[in-house]
Amino acid sequence: MSKYQNAETALIHGGISTDIHTGAVNIPIYQTSTYQQDGLGKMRGYEYSRTGNPTREALEALIAELEGGEAGFAFGSGMAAITAVLSLLESGDRVLISSNVYGGTFRVLDKVFNHFGITYTIADTDDPARYEAEITPDVKAVIIESPANPLMTVTDIAAVSEISHRHGLLVIVDNTFMTPYLQKPLALGADIVVHSATKYLGGHSDVVAGLAVVNSKALAERLAFIQNSTGGVLGPFDSFLLIRGIKTLAVRMDRHVENAEKAAAFLKAHDAVKKVYYPGLQDDPGYAVNSRQAKNGGVMISFELKEGYDIRKFFESLELVMLAESLGGVESLVCHPATMTHASIPADIRAKVGITDGLIRLSTGIENIQDILADLAQAIDRASV
Numbered sequence: 301m302s303k304y305q306n307a308e309t310a311l312i313h314g315g316i317s318t319d320i321h322t323g324a325v326n327i328p329i330y331q332t333s334t335y336q337q338d339g340l341g342k343m344r345g346y347e348y349s350r351t352g353n354p355t356r357e358a359l360e361a362l363i364a365e366l367e368g369g370e371a372g373f374a375f376g377s378g379m380a381a382i383t384a385v386l387s388l389l390e391s392g393d394r395v396l397i398s399s400n401v402y403g404g405t406f407r408v409l410d411k412v413f414n415h416f417g418i419t420y421t422i423a424d425t426d427d428p429a430r431y432e433a434e435i436t437p438d439v440k441a442v443i444i445e446s447p448a449n450p451l452m453t454v455t456d457i458a459a460v461s462e463i464s465h466r467h468g469l470l471v472i473v474d475n476t477f478m479t480p481y482l483q484k485p486l487a488l489g490a491d492i493v494v495h496s497a498t499k500y501l502g503g504h505s506d507v508v509a510g511l512a513v514v515n516s517k518a519l520a521e522r523l524a525f526i527q528n529s530t531g532g533v534l535g536p537f538d539s540f541l542l543i544r545g546i547k548t549l550a551v552r553m554d555r556h557v558e559n560a561e562k563a564a565a566f567l568k569a570h571d572a573v574k575k576v577y578y579p580g581l582q583d584d585p586g587y588a589v590n591s592r593q594a595k596n597g598g599v600m601i602s603f604e605l606k607e608g609y610d611i612r613k614f615f616e617s618l619e620l621v622m623l624a625e626s627l628g629g630v631e632s633l634v635c636h637p638a639t640m641t642h643a644s645i646p647a648d649i650r651a652k653v654g655i656t657d658g659l660i661r662l663s664t665g666i667e668n669i670q671d672i673l674a675d676l677a678q679a680i681d682r683a684s685v
């Protein structure tokens with residue numbers, strides 16, 4: 301647990317926030333692969349940077365404190381973090397995944413872990429009763445995203461954790477979309493939190509990184525062993541960039557959410573918009589559960605335009621908001637889930653879970669909201685056929 305009561309302060313002073321050797325107010329970038337030993341077996345705490353690096357350690361201590369966990373681990377990408385966590389499983393084990401799970405998580409299970417005899421089932425984690433029916437004796441873990449993109453489906457993390465633990469499952473929550481500033485899965489009952497820190501934690505679209513936090517010493521030991529053995533660690537410079545990004549998480553998220561709420565209201569009121577998916581809207585199916593477990597509806601919005609609007613024209617007409625994969629940076633981005641972020645999910649499964657070809661995903665940035673809304677408005681006008 302953090303010694304700082306308030307999140308804004310913990311973001312800046314949590315973990316190992318100053319350099320013990322010099323007093324530098326920022327953790328230096330220890331750009332070194334190895335460390336001098338004072339004699340055989342006499343190390344000063346470090347031996348090789350895959351195993352441990354002071355810059356990475358400061359970041360790992362920070363994320364552990366922010367998520368309220370036992371230990372944190374930093375990886376070269378969100379997928380490397382998820383791969384390391386899935387490496388806790390054994391051949392013959394099955395994993396349950398939310399239906400709107402991140403495309404890369406689906407792909408690594410569907411195309412990589414299947415080689416090692418680890419299988420998966422897509423489960424309705426957003427409906428606890430139906431979810432429990434999917435738990436067969438071989439199921440050993442569940443991966444939850446809430447909200448899960450692109451339909452921003454909300455899962456009751458406490459309810460699903462409780463059911464899962466009754467069956468002995470490991471509960472893994474991908475908290476990329478909310479960050480610990482808006483939602484704390486370990487406090488809700490999860491065992492492991494993973495992040496694509498590439499998104500809001502980094503916050504500036506300039507670093508690819510992943511983080512994992514575990515809630516017990518036993519899991520910490522096992523994941524440390526996997527991290528060191530498989531080696532997908534984050535480098536010192538990228539660790540520094542993440543620490544720097546995390547310091548401003550609260551102010552960025554406050555503005556991101558304020559802008560997202562205005563963008564969701566604007567889209568909802570727009571004649572050309574068929575549907576808006578955002579758990580911050582009171583009539584969203586996930587609103588009640590999300591309000592209970594998170595500070596607010598977060599930043600990510602998806603929407604569909606009505607018949608008579610050409611989404612290709614919409615994307616091409618945007619002048620400020622950029623068409624790009626990813627999310628969570630200070631700049632507003634849009635993407636087309638069916639052909640971009642979720643293209644690795646087969647078309648029949650996409651159709652089944654509701655990822656239509658007309659769906660547009662918006663990552664609202666922290667630009668002036670009037671500029672964002674004006675750009676969306678003019679692009680929607682020009683998309684009319």
Ligand SMILES: *Cc1c(COP(=O)(O)O)cnc(C)c1O
Binds near residue numbers: 380404445497509
């Ligand atoms: C981007 C993302 C990932 C993958 O992270 P990378 O840093 O791109 O490897 C995993 N989960 C979610 C929810 C994401 O948005």
